[in-house]
Amino acid sequence: MSESARRRIQIFCAWGGFWYMGVLLLGWALIAGFLPPHHPSASVSEIAAIYQGKVTHIRIGMVFLMIGAAMCTPFTAILAQYIARIEGKPGILTYSVVMGGVCNVVLTFYPAIFWLVAAYRPERSPDIIYMLNDWAWMQLIGGASIFWPLQLGMAIAALCDRSRDPVFPRWSGWAALWLFFMLLPDQLLFFFHSGPFAWSGLFGIWIPVGSFGGWFALTSVLMIRAMKRGVYPDANPEVIPG
Template identity: 25%
Template sequence: MNERVEVADNPAAGTSPSWRRHPKLDQWIAFWIVPGFFTLFGIVFVPLSFMMPPRSPGSSTPEIVGFMQSHNLLIACAILTLSFGLAPITNACYVMQVKRMSVSPVFRYTIIVGATTGAIVGMLFPMFCFGLGAFRTGYDPPILAMLFDFGYLAYIGSLGCFCIMWMAFGLAILLDRNNILPKWLGYYTVWQYLTELMAAPVWIATSGPFAWDGLMTFWFAMALYVPWQIIVYLCIYRAIKNQPVHELENAQFVVASSLPATRPTAHA
């Protein structure tokens, strides 16, 4: 015996505001969360906690203790705890466009795993190191110095995670035959992630251009990364705007008007 359920259309479904019926509404909500997250991220790391630009690896013990025991540092870590969960939304916006490309799924899986690993090492670890140092007064200076080193080495020295992630992103753009994103962005992305390899010497150099606050390791990398991130964001905006509605993977919304409208019919 087979059973079939018929669902009646709901006339009230078309009375919702037009903006709620926009087929890309959910994607645009995710997209506009991105600048809000990066703005909050910048406020936490720069004017609130002064974690960035990075302090010198050669800072004196009193300087390290004063920084690590700052109340602003503790507040910054608390805000970061509440907001770093927005980071996956940023990467999801990129992955959705990579999914439209004529490339293997391995590229988007690499982006997802690389972003997850990078967020843990490059954001979660520093947050706990700096927050732990500011949580309780009375820690011995050597312990604070160790947390200081751990926090900055995790933040600056973990760029290898992002190298693999952005390598997959750049190659996906270059190999894509659907032209979802411009080819020049793929070349720019490859060049940008290659500069992040310069983070490796921070584990060796404590001064000079390859220290974690050095000219090459930090400032040159930031000079390329920040414009690149803005450009990627604008290109993703155009990709979402130009995406045909028939390519959307939104689930179809079906509502029954009332219980009596659902009538099982039996077939022998």
């Protein structure tokens, strides 16, 4: 592969955080209309009516959501290369990032399948639609813990990097940790059907989705800026001695 082709691929992957979040929000929020979300306290008949009235929109939106899940793969690949550069060779943080990225693809992909199954036969029992809807929401929002190694791997690498021109400055490591802690309240959604901690509440969806998307945007911006400075993942960093 030529040098120019490799650089173009790397730049495309660095933009992956924006591709991922953009396609995800297009399908999930705009086309399917799942943002703002319906309330978990809604009745069986209310949830069934949503699927019966928006069958096509939900189906199309979930196809986009599955495509968006795939966009996390090139983003994870380039991030893992940068983490390996910081570690000197692929190490614990690199493999944690890779596994976290793979898990995040699953986290995004399978709720789309559950929503598609619910919309595939809208005439089926409302109780089954109700269960599939709960299943999808609880995995997509409440399953965020499976994504944490991706975010924490980047944060720790940023705080440990001793290169003269770091891709991820120390402040970005602290920012990633701050965004991580903003995700934690969404684990309470399993205990509430209404209020700020339910999956439709402030701490159940709005803050977690904002911090989740904010981390992808931050990480992509830092990698793109690094490439503009000529700092590519396959170049050896100049390390500060000591």
